[in-house]
Amino acid sequence: MALLEVENVAKAFGSLKAVDGVSFKVEAGEIFGIAGPNGSGKSTLFNTITGIPFGPDSGKVRFDGNEIQGLAGHAIARRGLARTFQRETCFDQLTVFENAEIGATYANEARSGAKARDAAAEALAFVGLAAPSWGRRAGELSVFERKILMLATAIASDPRMLLLDEPASSLTKPEIELSVELIRRIAARGITILLIEHVLTFLMSLSQHLLVLNQGRVLALGNPREVIAEPRVVEAYLGTRRVAA
Numbered sequence: 293m294a295l296l297e298v299e300n301v302a303k304a305f306g307s308l309k310a311v312d313g314v315s316f317k318v319e320a321g322e323i324f325g326i327a328g329p330n331g332s333g334k335s336t337l338f339n340t341i342t343g344i345p346f347g348p349d350s351g352k353v354r355f356d357g358n359e360i361q362g363l364a365g366h367a368i369a370r371r372g373l374a375r376t377f378q379r380e381t382c383f384d385q386l387t388v389f390e391n392a393e394i395g396a397t398y399a400n401e402a403r404s405g406a407k408a409r410d411a412a413a414e415a416l417a418f419v420g421l422a423a424p425s426w427g428r429r430a431g432e433l434s435v436f437e438r439k440i441l442m443l444a445t446a447i448a449s450d451p452r453m454l455l456l457d458e459p460a461s462s463l464t465k466p467e468i469e470l471s472v473e474l475i476r477r478i479a480a481r482g483i484t485i486l487l488i489e490h491v492l493t494f495l496m497s498l499s500q501h502l503l504v505l506n507q508g509r510v511l512a513l514g515n516p517r518e519v520i521a522e523p524r525v526v527e528a529y530l531g532t533r534r535v536a537a
């Protein structure tokens with residue numbers, strides 16, 4: 293049984309069908325990539341799966357065999373499904389450590405005190421945020437540090453699955469290489485990963501399956517090398533990128 297099953301999910305904003313009948317399955321343990329031109333519905337799809345900030349208008353989302361569409365975001369997180377955002381999203385006024393501690397308690401009400409602090413410390417060390425930075429305010433960090441803090445906060449919640457929304461955006465080449473290595477290590481912890489990314493080389497080097505969205509619909513799905521060679525993908529995705537560049 294797949295860990296995540298998305299079945300005919302749809303979400304509209306007024307007359308705009310941002311996600312329009314999308315279906316796919318993600319197996320436990322894999323890194324599953326999602327690509328698509330700007331505005332093709334990638335982030336909206338993540339929103340509908342995680343319930344943060346909203347669920348789908350219609351369709352079903354099953355996590356570990358149980359329907360989760362319509363549940364509140366925190367209830368979905370407590371089932372083991374965590375996400376990050378396209379823009380670095382941290383509690384800027386709180387310290388690095390307090391951010392990770394919130395992740396540790398958010399997904400598990402029963403985990404507080406020393407257990408939450410241990411989970412926060414482990415997650416911060418895992419992403420490479422060393423102890424001397426733990427007392428700094430999140431708002432003072434660099435873009436890369438804020439991105440890995442967002443990852444640490446998600447990891448501290450002890451998820452079974454992590455949805456990463458453009459983790460490489462706004463990063464330098466060396467930082468992108470560090471991110472690829474970090475995502476591989478997260479997967480090696482046994483966390484299944486659903487990954488949105490514009491940088492195709494990033495997606496290709498990490499994903500076992502690739503889904504391409506276009507105008508809210510699935511344009512192609514399968515082996516990443518085969519998918520990016522499909523003429524309709526080249527036209528819709530790469531063509532748009534060229535125009536956008």
Ligand SMILES: Nc1ncnc2c1ncn2[C@@H]1O[C@H](COP(=O)(O)OP(=O)(O)OP(=O)(O)O)[C@@H](O)[C@H]1O
Pocket residue numbers: 305308310328329330331332333334335336337378
């Ligand atoms: N809250 C919202 N209200 C109204 N329209 C929205 C909202 N969120 C997204 N949209 C629209 O839905 C469509 C899909 O947007 P979405 O952000 O999901 O695309 P995306 O593929 O993630 O794009 P990008 O690659 O630029 O991040 C776009 O036309 C966008 O303008």
